[in-house]
Amino acid sequence: MTNPPAPAPVPATTPAPSPAPASPLxxxxxxxxxxxxxxxxxxxxxxxxxxxxxxxxxxxxxxxxxxxxxxxxxxxxxxxxxxxxxxxxxxxxxxxxxxxxxxxxxxxxxxxxxxxxxxxxxxxxxxxxxxxxxxxxxxxxxxxxxxxxxxxxxxxxxxxxxxxxxxxxxxxxxxxxxxxxxxxxxxxxxxxxxxxxxxxxxxxxxxxxxxxxxxxxxxxxxxxxxxxxxxxxxxxxxxxxVMYLGRIVETGEVAEVLTSPRHPYTQALLSVLPEAPGAPVVLTGEPPDPSRIPSGCRFHARCQILAGGEAERAGVADACRGQDLPVLGGGGGAQVACHWAATGATTPAGT
Structure with missing residues (x-):
């Protein structure tokens, strides 16, 4: 009695390419x-x-x-x-x-x-x-x-x-x-x-x-x-x-940005919502005059992270005060314009 023929090898399938993102309207x-x-x-x-x-x-x-x-x-x-x-x-x-x-x-x-x-x-x-x-x-x-x-x-x-x-x-x-x-x-x-x-x-x-x-x-x-x-x-x-002083400072899918905000300004805005955990972040002063935009991060004069010493401990305080940040891309990926967030820190110590 002869053995049945071995099944033909199944050719490897190439995964379908991901559809290209739709061009913006x-x-x-x-x-x-x-x-x-x-x-x-x-x-x-x-x-x-x-x-x-x-x-x-x-x-x-x-x-x-x-x-x-x-x-x-x-x-x-x-x-x-x-x-x-x-x-x-x-x-x-x-x-x-x-x-x-x-x-x-x-x-x-x-x-x-x-x-x-x-x-x-x-x-x-x-x-x-x-x-x-x-x-x-x-x-x-x-x-x-x-x-x-x-x-x-x-x-x-x-x-x-x-x-x-x-x-x-x-x-x-x-x-x-x-x-x-x-x-x-x-x-x-x-x-x-x-x-x-x-x-x-x-x-x-x-x-x-x-x-x-x-x-x-x-x-x-x-x-x-x-x-x-x-x-x-x-x-x-x-x-x-999220916009501050003429620029978008954080962007991404709404659930990602609003549940895990990375920019201190976004964190401050979210902290005053009734359901937000912890104490509200009270920003000092008013946004700077748009005719006199400060050097470095344009939020640094009001930033609770810089004022609380977290940026200093992360080694980015000088960059916050003097190094400008690039314009964020317009697409859908999560992006943030913040020297402190770029270190991987997103939550101040002790909170």
């Missing part, structure tokens, strides 16, 4: 925005070297104290403030600042402002407020149907019930939904939301955040959410970029 590269100083003073460097990418369907939170440059950065990404250095690209093409090109660009990228009461003309009905963008851009379709669809997407249903109302007849949450509908009516690919829930009651904030997440899921919408609230970033964002 919106990208800032080495972006700088400065403004003339008063009475011959040095120019104020509001945005002083920023790389930032936003991919399709991604929500990025840009966080930091008031005055750190985040709103100027957002306005520059929208084409409202031309950069003094670097560039903005959208869908692979550099942003063109001619009037005609910007009009086409703003059909694809829309702004949602912080204060819905200030964003809406009190003399205009809800219908006119939402239809305004269609009229500016010469929409040739059924205007009434487009307005109704936008209001429905924003959670105002049935939409016809709101057509003839005025802003003063609406609640704060309803007004913010009208503002969002006005942005959605043009079917943008990306929205820039500047403190979208800061003026709303706590009970309404969750509804607006849930709405933004639903719009991302249903429409594939990308978003840059500008906020000082790290709790909001945790609830809505895929990635977070």
């Amino acid at each position: 919106l990208s800032a590269e080495g972006l700088r925005v400065s403004f003339p100083g008063r009475h011959g003073a040095a120019r104020a460097r509001a945005v002083d070297g920023v790389d930032l990418d936003i991919r399709r369907g991604e929500i990025v939170a840009l966080v930091g104290e008031s005055g750190c440059g985040k709103t100027t950065l957002a306005r520059s990404l929208l084409g409202l403030v031309p950069p003094t250095g670097g560039r903005v690209t959208f869908d692979g093409a550099p942003l063109d600042y001619s009037s005609r090109a910007l009009k086409a660009y703003r059909k694809r990228v829309q702004l949602v402002l912080q204060d819905p009461s200030g964003s809406l003309n009190p003399r205009h009905t809800v219908y006119d407020a939402v239809a305004e963008g269609l009229r500016i851009h010469g929409y040739g379709g059924d205007e009434r149907a487009a307005v109704a669809e936008a209001l429905s997407l924003a959670g105002l249903r049935p939409p016809e019930r709101f057509f003839l109302r005025y802003p003063h007849e609406l609640s704060g949450g309803q007004r913010q939904r009208v503002v969002i509908a006005g942005a959605l009516v043009l079917r943008p690919e990306l929205i820039v939301a500047d403190e979208p829930v800061a003026s709303l009651d706590a009970s309404v904030r969750g509804e607006i955040l849930a709405l933004l997440l639903r719009l991302r899921a249903e429409l594939g919408l990308s978003a840059l959410v500008v906020t000082h609230d790290l709790g909001l970033a945790w609830n809505i964002a895929d990635r977070v970029a």
Whole structure:
């Protein structure tokens, strides 16, 4: 009896290559925005070297104290403030600042402002407020149907019930939904939301955040959410970029940055949240004048790590005071601009 033939050797399989990361929808590269100083003073460097990418369907939170440059950065990404250095690209093409090109660009990228009461003309009905963008851009379709669809997407249903109302007849949450509908009516690919829930009651904030997440899921919408609230970033964002004095000082996936912050500034911002362990970190003084950015790490004058001696023990105190840090890349990997964090330390001794 003959033995059965040996099975043919199974050829080794080559693992499928990892898909290349998607190119960003919106990208800032080495972006700088400065403004003339008063009475011959040095120019104020509001945005002083920023790389930032936003991919399709991604929500990025840009966080930091008031005055750190985040709103100027957002306005520059929208084409409202031309950069003094670097560039903005959208869908692979550099942003063109001619009037005609910007009009086409703003059909694809829309702004949602912080204060819905200030964003809406009190003399205009809800219908006119939402239809305004269609009229500016010469929409040739059924205007009434487009307005109704936008209001429905924003959670105002049935939409016809709101057509003839005025802003003063609406609640704060309803007004913010009208503002969002006005942005959605043009079917943008990306929205820039500047403190979208800061003026709303706590009970309404969750509804607006849930709405933004639903719009991302249903429409594939990308978003840059500008906020000082790290709790909001945790609830809505895929990635977070922490900004201080014109630069991004820490960035990465939101869960990674907010559960294991490496930059002392991020640690201080997180320490004041109600659920944060330990005592809050109270930063001394105000952020420096953007026309007189300090040498070295721009946070060093307020840094609790340097003040507490941790940077000295790690051997980086002189670098903190005198050695500038590079601009962080705009992609999705975890990055931090901090001499102390670069030593591998992320938590001060004794905490």
